[in-house]
Amino acid sequence: MITDIDDSKAPLLDHLIELRRRLLWCVATLMVCFFACLYFAKPIFALLVQPLLAAGQGKLIYTDVFEAFFAEVKVAFFAALMISFPVLATQIWRFVAPGMYAKEKRAFLPFLLMTPFFFAGGAAFAYFLAMPWALSFLLGYQGNVGGVSQEALPGVGNYLTFVTRFLFGFGVAFLMPVLLMVLERAGVVTREQLAGSRRYALVGSAAVSAVLTPPDAISMLMMLVPLYGLYEFAILAIRLTHWRAARRSNATDATSAAQLTDVAVEEAQTSVGPETPPGGGRVGGSGPI
Numbered sequence: 001m002i003t004d005i006d007d008s009k010a011p012l013l014d015h016l017i018e019l020r021r022r023l024l025w026c027v028a029t030l031m032v033c034f035f036a037c038l039y040f041a042k043p044i045f046a047l048l049v050q051p052l053l054a055a056g057q058g059k060l061i062y063t064d065v066f067e068a069f070f071a072e073v074k075v076a077f078f079a080a081l082m083i084s085f086p087v088l089a090t091q092i093w094r095f096v097a098p099g100m101y102a103k104e105k106r107a108f109l110p111f112l113l114m115t116p117f118f119f120a121g122g123a124a125f126a127y128f129l130a131m132p133w134a135l136s137f138l139l140g141y142q143g144n145v146g147g148v149s150q151e152a153l154p155g156v157g158n159y160l161t162f163v164t165r166f167l168f169g170f171g172v173a174f175l176m177p178v179l180l181m182v183l184e185r186a187g188v189v190t191r192e193q194l195a196g197s198r199r200y201a202l203v204g205s206a207a208v209s210a211v212l213t214p215p216d217a218i219s220m221l222m223m224l225v226p227l228y229g230l231y232e233f234a235i236l237a238i239r240l241t242h243w244r245a246a247r248r249s250n251a252t253d254a255t256s257a258a259q260l261t262d263v264a265v266e267e268a269q270t271s272v273g274p275e276t277p278p279g280g281g282r283v284g285g286s287g288p289i
Contacts, residue, residue: 055136060155126171
């Protein structure tokens with residue numbers, strides 16, 4: 001009889017009502033964060049242009065009348081997604097968790113908790129390292145070319161697209177260890193398969209880098225190197241997980257064996273009983289009393 005699963009046997013209508021409630025929470029949270037971020041859109045955008053300033057470019061232009069306004073809307077939506085992600089992930093988990101066994105919850109909950117940290121790490125890597133280097137390289141084409149002055153005048157919309165692709169691209173790419181560990185825990189892949197597929201992982205990392213980054217070699221390489229490094233990190237983390245599980249299992253087996261030995265000794269002592277005294281237990285000799 002199943003005892004470690006929540007009482008989630010309910011009609012389809014009840015599940016749909018629960019889904020609607022979770023979606024309403026997600027939409028409401030996203031809308032609140034969006035309007036709050038829209039109010040602070042200029043300071044947020046000022047933070048996003050710091051890598052451009054660090055690369056020596058102090059000017060942005062817009063050629064469309066509505067471009068600056070829609071850029072602020074995009075900035076607000078971009079920031080709202082990142083701020084509201086913990087609430088969105090929590091609502092998804094609360095909808096899915098009642099249909100999972102307790103062992104499955106214990107297996108997948110740590111990976112869910114690690115997701116925002118890995119995503120934030122990827123976004124931070126893009127903001128502090130990848131973007132300044134890429135912008136310095138791309139803006140280095142300014143100058144005199146054949147007697148013609150070549151000057152970079154990035155547009156507000158184009159730069160915002162560049163930033164969001166970098167931040168989201170690196171954030172999603174840094175989730176690779178979490179994804180691989182979940183697949184291994186679910187039995188889809190094994191550590192041996194991952195270790196034997198390194199060449200395919202390198203090609204796949206190059207393809208992902210080409211899709212998620214702007215079309216230049218520097219940006220692609222700056223994602224390719226850490227992406228493949230995260231693949232190796234996932235293999236190492238899976239190996240450590242297996243080692244800890246095997247050590248815990250051996251400790252449990254040793255404890256169980258010791259307990260069984262103690263029980264056997266106690267049963268043996270109980271079955272033997274007290275030693276019979278000389279004379280068959282009678283007092284005063286061998287004759288009748």
